[in-house]
Amino acid sequence: xxxxxxxxxxxxxxxxxxxxxxxxxxxxxxxxxxxxxxxxxxxxxxxxxxxxxxxxxxxxxxxxxxxxxxxxxxxxxxxxxxxxxxxxxxxxxxxxxxxxxxxxxxxxxxxxxxxxxxxxxxxxxxxxxxxxxxxxxxxxxxxxxxxxxxxxxxxxxxxxxxxxxxxxxxxxxxxxxxxxxxxxxxxxxxxxxxxxxxxxxxxxxxxxxxxxxxxxxxxxxxxxxxxxxxxxxxxxxxxxxxxxxxxxxx
Amino acid sequence: xxxxxxxxxxxxxxxxxxxxxxxxxxxxxxxxxxxxxxxxxxxxxxxxxxxxxxxxxxxxxxxxxxxxxxxxxxxxxxxxxxxxxxxxxxxxxxxxxxxxxxxxxxxxxxxxxxxxxxxxxxxxxxxxxxxxxxxxxxxxxxxxxxxxxxxxxxxxxxxxxxxxxxxxxxxxxxxxxxxxxxxxxxxxxxxxxxxxxxxxxxxxxxxxxxxxxxxxxxxxxxxxxxxxxxxxxxxxxxxxxxxxxxxxxxxxxxxxxxxxxxxxxxxxxxxxxxxxxxxxxxxxxxxxxxxxxxxxxxxxxxxxxxxxxxxxxxxxxxxxxxxxxxxxxxxxxxxxxxxxxxxxxxxxxxxxxxxxxxxxxxxxxxxxxxxxxxxxxxxxxxxxxxxxxxxxxxxxxxxxxxxxxxxxxxxxxxxxx
Numbered sequence: 001x002x003x004x005x006x007x008x009x010x011x012x013x014x015x016x017x018x019x020x021x022x023x024x025x026x027x028x029x030x031x032x033x034x035x036x037x038x039x040x041x042x043x044x045x046x047x048x049x050x051x052x053x054x055x056x057x058x059x060x061x062x063x064x065x066x067x068x069x070x071x072x073x074x075x076x077x078x079x080x081x082x083x084x085x086x087x088x089x090x091x092x093x094x095x096x097x098x099x100x101x102x103x104x105x106x107x108x109x110x111x112x113x114x115x116x117x118x119x120x121x122x123x124x125x126x127x128x129x130x131x132x133x134x135x136x137x138x139x140x141x142x143x144x145x146x147x148x149x150x151x152x153x154x155x156x157x158x159x160x161x162x163x164x165x166x167x168x169x170x171x172x173x174x175x176x177x178x179x180x181x182x183x184x185x186x187x188x189x190x191x192x193x194x195x196x197x198x199x200x201x202x203x204x205x206x207x208x209x210x211x212x213x214x215x216x217x218x219x220x221x222x223x224x225x226x227x228x229x230x231x232x233x234x235x236x237x238x239x240x241x242x243x244x245x246x247x248x249x250x
Numbered sequence: 251x252x253x254x255x256x257x258x259x260x261x262x263x264x265x266x267x268x269x270x271x272x273x274x275x276x277x278x279x280x281x282x283x284x285x286x287x288x289x290x291x292x293x294x295x296x297x298x299x300x301x302x303x304x305x306x307x308x309x310x311x312x313x314x315x316x317x318x319x320x321x322x323x324x325x326x327x328x329x330x331x332x333x334x335x336x337x338x339x340x341x342x343x344x345x346x347x348x349x350x351x352x353x354x355x356x357x358x359x360x361x362x363x364x365x366x367x368x369x370x371x372x373x374x375x376x377x378x379x380x381x382x383x384x385x386x387x388x389x390x391x392x393x394x395x396x397x398x399x400x401x402x403x404x405x406x407x408x409x410x411x412x413x414x415x416x417x418x419x420x421x422x423x424x425x426x427x428x429x430x431x432x433x434x435x436x437x438x439x440x441x442x443x444x445x446x447x448x449x450x451x452x453x454x455x456x457x458x459x460x461x462x463x464x465x466x467x468x469x470x471x472x473x474x475x476x477x478x479x480x481x482x483x484x485x486x487x488x489x490x491x492x493x494x495x496x497x498x499x500x501x502x503x504x505x506x507x508x509x510x511x512x513x514x515x516x517x518x519x520x521x522x523x524x525x526x527x528x529x530x531x532x533x534x535x536x537x538x539x540x541x542x543x544x545x546x547x548x549x550x551x552x553x554x555x556x557x558x559x560x561x562x563x564x565x566x567x568x569x570x571x572x573x574x575x576x577x578x579x580x581x582x583x584x585x586x587x588x589x590x591x592x593x594x595x596x597x598x599x600x601x602x603x604x605x606x607x608x609x610x611x612x613x614x615x616x617x618x619x620x621x622x623x624x625x626x627x628x629x630x631x632x633x634x635x636x637x638x639x640x641x642x643x644x645x646x647x648x649x650x651x652x653x654x655x656x657x658x659x660x661x662x663x664x665x666x667x
Contacts, residue, residue: 051619052616053616074620075618075620075622075623075624075625078619078621079622083620092614093639094635094636095631095635100621100631104622107623108622143635144617160621164621
């Protein structure tokens with residue numbers, strides 16, 4: 001069953017075309033990797049999907065879980081089960097991580113028809129999942145992302161994904177800035193989460209992450225279009241030959 | 251050019267002659283008030299009094315000392331109630347024997363201010379109109395070597411929209427004593443001109459919270475003058491959210507080694523409100539610390555001002571003086587001004603200052619949205635975060651709940667349409 005269907009989307013920023021007709025279908029239970037050189041529009045795609053202001057399409061349609069995604073505001077998209085793990089998670093000084101997470105989780109639970117968690121119940125659940133991501137209690141007491149290392153920030157993103165139980169998770173360059181150990185922790189988190197009732201889009205520059213999170217499909221985004229799609233073997237070819245061959249061939 | 255308004259110096263002259271003819275000492279202050287400070291006066295350039303000058307009002311005078319206050323005082327405090335600037339004994343709690351209350355005169359006011367030679371204090375309108383027009387001048391003395399078990403509450407209330415009111419209080423904390431005070435300005439008057447003097451003797455400590463929450467039509471021109479002796483420690487936190495125009499001005503004289511003054515402020519403004527926090531700290535002795543930290547949140551057409559002065563005398567070596575002002579602007583019509591003034595004559599000091607003015611960060615807002623939290627809640631949480639840091643740092647835990655609640659009410663109000 002399709003969870004995300006992108007139909008021929010175009011987007012320009014300051015009159016410069018960034019996406020020039022991208023189409024993509026993602027079904028529940030699938031993992032898609034979107035690869036591409038710098039400046040190919042990978043992060044732009046994640047911002048369009050998550051509803052960041054200033055990323056309005058000039059044409060095209062996006063269907064998410066049988067709804068018109070573009071009709072939903074950014075927070076409604078999250079409420080409906082779309083999750084973006086940020087490439088650069090934002091620091092929120094003075095906003096306690098626990099409060100932030102609880103606020104977000106209870107809104108999502110409401111939409112899912114689940115009972116809101118009280119403080120104690122929430123703390124228990126957050127700690128359980130946090131420990132699986134090797135996130136210490138002490139970190140949850142700090143302000144959101146403040147004083148977190150690069151690896152801690154990425155692990156905290158995956159913790160949020162686990163807590164919010166999205167139908168579609170988009171991981172934007174989640175591997176950037178991670179050492180091998182952290183990469184394994186993050187990948188384990190994603191692998192434990194993915195299942196037949198959800199889907200994952202992994203946006204990445206390198207093949208490295210795909211050794212740990214094995215995709216069903218790989219798409220090469222370059223010059224604002226998907227130049228090539230294929231199975232996991234496509235990522236291996238990129239690893240070996242770089243993007244040059246594929247980008248030139250089109 | 252013909253003036254558009256009454257000459258307030260004539261109004262107060264008449265008032266003093268009618269009510270206090272015998273008191274020559276009031277004339278000392280009366281003579282010094284000729285008019286409201288003009289915008290050409292540097293300390294009043296950013297906070298102009300034209301609107302106040304065009305208002306018509308006369309100083310409040312009460313013949314009855316038995317008016318009772320209707321608002322309920324809090325059992326957690328020793329409450330002292332002032333109605334239209336006048337002490338209401340019947341509404342107030344009985345104080346413990348460690349605190350002595352007495353009434354002073356204009357002559358005492360002169361005596362208590364004789365060390366001051368700053369022009370900005372001596373020409374301040376509040377000093378001179380309240381010095382000449384006050385009805386009660388209360389002195390609270392915390393006796394030496396005393397720790398007061400409950401905090402004091404000074405409740406400044408009243409309703410006289412066509413009058414000016416002139417609360418006048420001297421608080422003296424004697425050697426080795428410790429007191430905590432919460433003051434609330436909730437008056438409805440044309441002008442609230444409170445004058446307060448704090449005297450902290452050797453090794454004394456004062457925690458002082460001030461809520462400036464007068465009626466939306468009221469002008470509040472607070473003037474606070476404090477003197478700290480060696481090892482004295484004073485923490486003042488101002489929350490300014492009320493009034494059409496509120497200026498809380500403080501002059502702090504560090505008159506003994508190792509004394510410390512922390513003077514922090516949160517102002518929350520909306521509509522056409524004007525909020526001003528003006529503070530001068532005079533480091534006259536070595537090894538003293540001071541901080542002036544301000545956070546403002548401004549919506550609609552409101553304006554905010556922070557003027558912070560640090561003056562370090564030549565002999566005040568090893569001074570540590572910090573100053574920081576941050577303002578958050580929620581509307582493109584709101585305006586925040588910040589004016590640091592550092593006068594440093596000593597060479598071995600640490601002094602810092604900084605000011606920022608900005609909007610809510612779009613990336614931070616988007617992070618909230620991306621987690622399903624709506625824009626309104628995200629704004630609330632971000633403003634709360636912006637304010638919580640300074641509140642946690644400045645407010646004694648005994649007052650924390652009250653300050654947090656009051657601040658929340660105030661900032662939810664400024665977010666209303």
